[in-house]
Amino acid sequence: xxxxxxxxxxxxxxxxxxxxxxxxxxxxxxxxxxxxxxxxxxxxxxxxxxxxxxxxxxxxxxxxxxxxxxxxxxxxxxxxxxxxxxxxxxxxxxxxxxxxxxxxxxxxxxxxxxxxxxxxxxxxxxxxxxxxxxxxxxxxxxxxxxxxxxxxxxxxxxxxxxxxxxxxxxxxxxxxxxxxxxxxxxxxxxxxxxxxxxxxxxxxxxxxxxxxxxxxxxxxxxxxxxxxxxxxxxxxxxxxxxxxxxxxxxxxxxxxxxxxxxxxxxxxxxxxxxxxxxxxxxxxxxxxxxxxxxxxxxxxxxxxxxxxxxxxxxxxxxxxxxxxxxxxxxxxxxxxxxxxxxxxxxxxxxxxxxxxxxxxxxxxxxxxxxxxxxxxxxxxxxxxxxxxxxxx
Amino acid sequence: xxxxxxxxxxxxxxxxxxxxxxxxxxxxxxxxxxxxxxxxxxxxxxxxxxxxxxxxxxxxxxxxxxxxxxxxxxxxxxxxxxxxxxxxxxxxxxxxxxxxxxxxxxxxxxxxxxxxxxxxxxxxxxxxxxxxxxxxxxxxxxxxxxxxxxxxxxxxxxxxxxxxxxxxxxxxxxxxxxxxxxxxxxxxxxxxxxxxxxxxxxxxxxxxxxxxxxxxxxxxxxxxxxxxxxxxxxxxxxxxxxxxxxxxxxxxxxxxxxxxxxxxxxxxxxxxxxxxxxxxxxxxxxxxxxxxxxxxxxxxxxxxxxxxxxxxxxxxxxxxxxxxxxxxxxxxxxxxxxxxxxxxxxxxxxxxxxxxxxxxxxxx
Numbered sequence: 001x002x003x004x005x006x007x008x009x010x011x012x013x014x015x016x017x018x019x020x021x022x023x024x025x026x027x028x029x030x031x032x033x034x035x036x037x038x039x040x041x042x043x044x045x046x047x048x049x050x051x052x053x054x055x056x057x058x059x060x061x062x063x064x065x066x067x068x069x070x071x072x073x074x075x076x077x078x079x080x081x082x083x084x085x086x087x088x089x090x091x092x093x094x095x096x097x098x099x100x101x102x103x104x105x106x107x108x109x110x111x112x113x114x115x116x117x118x119x120x121x122x123x124x125x126x127x128x129x130x131x132x133x134x135x136x137x138x139x140x141x142x143x144x145x146x147x148x149x150x151x152x153x154x155x156x157x158x159x160x161x162x163x164x165x166x167x168x169x170x171x172x173x174x175x176x177x178x179x180x181x182x183x184x185x186x187x188x189x190x191x192x193x194x195x196x197x198x199x200x201x202x203x204x205x206x207x208x209x210x211x212x213x214x215x216x217x218x219x220x221x222x223x224x225x226x227x228x229x230x231x232x233x234x235x236x237x238x239x240x241x242x243x244x245x246x247x248x249x250x251x252x253x254x255x256x257x258x259x260x261x262x263x264x265x266x267x268x269x270x271x272x273x274x275x276x277x278x279x280x281x282x283x284x285x286x287x288x289x290x291x292x293x294x295x296x297x298x299x300x301x302x303x304x305x306x307x308x309x310x311x312x313x314x315x316x317x318x319x320x321x322x323x324x325x326x327x328x329x330x331x332x333x334x335x336x337x338x339x340x341x342x343x344x345x346x347x348x349x350x351x352x353x354x355x356x357x358x359x360x361x362x363x364x365x366x367x368x369x370x371x372x373x374x375x376x377x378x379x380x381x382x383x384x385x386x387x388x389x390x391x392x
Numbered sequence: 393x394x395x396x397x398x399x400x401x402x403x404x405x406x407x408x409x410x411x412x413x414x415x416x417x418x419x420x421x422x423x424x425x426x427x428x429x430x431x432x433x434x435x436x437x438x439x440x441x442x443x444x445x446x447x448x449x450x451x452x453x454x455x456x457x458x459x460x461x462x463x464x465x466x467x468x469x470x471x472x473x474x475x476x477x478x479x480x481x482x483x484x485x486x487x488x489x490x491x492x493x494x495x496x497x498x499x500x501x502x503x504x505x506x507x508x509x510x511x512x513x514x515x516x517x518x519x520x521x522x523x524x525x526x527x528x529x530x531x532x533x534x535x536x537x538x539x540x541x542x543x544x545x546x547x548x549x550x551x552x553x554x555x556x557x558x559x560x561x562x563x564x565x566x567x568x569x570x571x572x573x574x575x576x577x578x579x580x581x582x583x584x585x586x587x588x589x590x591x592x593x594x595x596x597x598x599x600x601x602x603x604x605x606x607x608x609x610x611x612x613x614x615x616x617x618x619x620x621x622x623x624x625x626x627x628x629x630x631x632x633x634x635x636x637x638x639x640x641x642x643x644x645x646x647x648x649x650x651x652x653x654x655x656x657x658x659x660x661x662x663x664x665x666x667x668x669x670x671x672x673x674x675x676x677x678x679x680x681x682x683x684x685x686x687x688x689x690x691x692x693x694x695x696x697x698x699x700x701x702x703x704x705x706x707x708x709x710x711x712x713x714x715x716x717x718x719x720x721x722x723x724x725x726x727x728x729x730x731x732x733x734x735x736x737x738x739x740x741x742x743x744x745x746x747x748x749x750x751x752x753x754x755x756x
Contacts, residue, residue, distance in 0.1 A: 026579035033583070040610040047609045118422050119415035120429050134736035135729045136690040139704055143725045151722070331595040338697055345597055358605045365601075366594045373593040 111280025481546020566635025
């Protein structure tokens with residue numbers, strides 16, 4: 001590259017070489033980042049020394065000493081910070097997963113309603129979207145939480161809804177007592193779902209080969225009902241439920257879903273559903289008009305058109321924006337800290353306040369969210385690849 | 393088309409009937425849906441109207457009046473009693489015209505920026521520099537006004553400041569990151585991609601925690617920044633990654649011919665970007681930028697978690713901290729929702745209008 005211009009001195013010639021300049025810019029950037037990084041680390045080491053904090057993850061093995069109100073695995077205050085972290089992480093994953101499912105279902109319904117032939121339904125769906133998405137999520141969460149914890153009746157005169165009780169302390173409902181029969185039923189359900197998926201795949205191959213697909217929906221529903229029932233029966237058909245009973249100031253027995261969890265789940269699903277509805281609407285509008293005309297010409301009803309022609313094609317357009325909504329939802333679940341649901345951020349925050357290990361606690365938290373984001377986008381990319389248009 | 397006049401001449405009642413049949417009762421299922429929804433609407437509307445308007449306590453009423461109607465009507469008196477604290481936090485009462493003026497100036501700047509007449513770099517720079525300095529002077533005082541330390545600032549001016557500067561100052565960084573991501577230089581590209589993906593992969597809360605707790609550890613001992621400033625910097629750095637992705641979409645939408653034409657004219661990299669590529673790319677992305685500003689505006693409310701006195705925090709404090717009024721937090725939150733909603737709704741409609749407007753421009 002660096003062509004020697006006669007008469008020019010060497011530095012000038014080097015400077016006029018693009019290759020050389022590019023190299024220089026990049027080295028300069030690296031040096032800048034390196035210097036700033038070194039400076040920050042030196043300060044950090046000095047600051048930690050003067051505060052007598054030793055850096056490292058050994059604190060994770062220490063006794064945590066604080067209790068966590070909602071946990072999916074066994075946890076006591078005597079357990080370690082590491083286990084508390086795992087409890088928080090599982091809570092985040094659990095609430096995100098449930099909210100993703102709820103928001104998708106609600107969003108799909110509202111997105112379809114946005115384009116309904118019924119004027120009233122259309123307008124109501126539009127009003128929902130405009131009302132919900134223009135208000136910060138954290139404000140909605142605070143309102144939900146406030147309503148659930150202050151405006152509901154106190155425990156003593158809880159609202160009775162069937163066998164469940166709704167009060168300021170959350171929702172208390174009957175829950176099956178641990179028994180191998182219930183676990184067997186759960187396993188049976190999982191097995192039935194796998195079998196249904198395999199059968200659906202087999203049905204598709206059969207259809208591709210002979211043009212007529214064996215029925216899928218009804219056998220799938222049947223096996224999903226029968227298999228858990230059979231497993232439940234085979235293991236002694238337990239019928240024992242633990243009923244919530246008011247004793248003193250709180251309910252005992254049964255399963256108590258805390259108001260923090262209900263508020264977070266409702267808030268996240270309702271907020272994200274408004275955005276998903278817009279994606280669904282955009283996806284449906286993106287389907288070629290000719291496809292709908294053709295479906296009408298074949299005499300398909302509105303529901304059939306939607307289910308057989310429009311939605312399958314919509315899916316392809318929807319997946320990239322849907323991915324980013326799912327990512328947003330899982331990141332937004334961190335707002336749990338504002339209403340005291342013990343998610344990853346909330347547990348990490350308590351940990352760092354108690355131990356002073358700010359760098360490790362915040363770093364670990366960020367790493368987990370980063371991994372979660374990468375996992376969701378990886379999964380959605382895989383799915384996107386599967387449903388992509390197969391051209392001739 | 394030629395049936396249109398005939399339609400218009402038919403009696404109003406008949407046209408109304410036709411509209412009803414087409415839009416509400418086109419089939420049995422449709423008719424049932426309409427009736428069900430109407431029933432729901434009447435039931436809900438009746439309860440809401442009774443609570444929010446008919447049975448509500450308006451104006452400067454006392455807590456006792458509200459308590460008498462507890463559970464039957466809304467207590468808007470809480471807003472009437474606390475609105476100054478909700479809007480301006482603990483800013484000295486006598487000086488509250490200053491944050492009020494700052495809010496008006498901010499809104500004025502936003503409205504002027506939304507007008508295409510102002511879409512010239514120099515005009516915008518003058519407008520924003522002048523307006524920001526004026527706001528800073530009004531808020532901080534000095535030069536004839538009583539000085540007010542930032543610890544006393546709060547409410548709506550803080551929310552507007554975090555949102556507006558959080559976008560404005562993130563913009564140059566976002567453009568650089570977007571250019572860096574598309575650069576042919578491997579190290580610059582790698583640095584840009586890592587920054588963008590790292591920031592977009594974590595929630596804003598963790599970044600705010602970092603700014604409020606961790607940041608001090610990286611500075612030499614004895615040097616510390618204002619808490620508000622740290623949160624503002626965190627929001628700027630966070631937004632830059634999102635703005636970069638919006639700008640990248642604009643850059644990708646430009647045809648290769650633009651680069652080739654610029655190269656043929658002998659323009660260098662920066663000349664190409666500044667004179668040819670960016671003016672076009674940024675123009676395409678304006679509606680998307682407005683949307684990202686709306687997201688940012690809503691996201692500023694997260695600073696409540698690191699105890700910064702923004703609008704939401706001020707509303708919450710005003711109601712929750714007062715034992716008499718604390719039962720009427722729903723009314724307080726509804727007031728906050730109305731304010732946020734007004735801003736976001738106006739901006740999102742502006743963005744939609746702009747999209748159509750610019751698309752029309754593009755065709756001619």
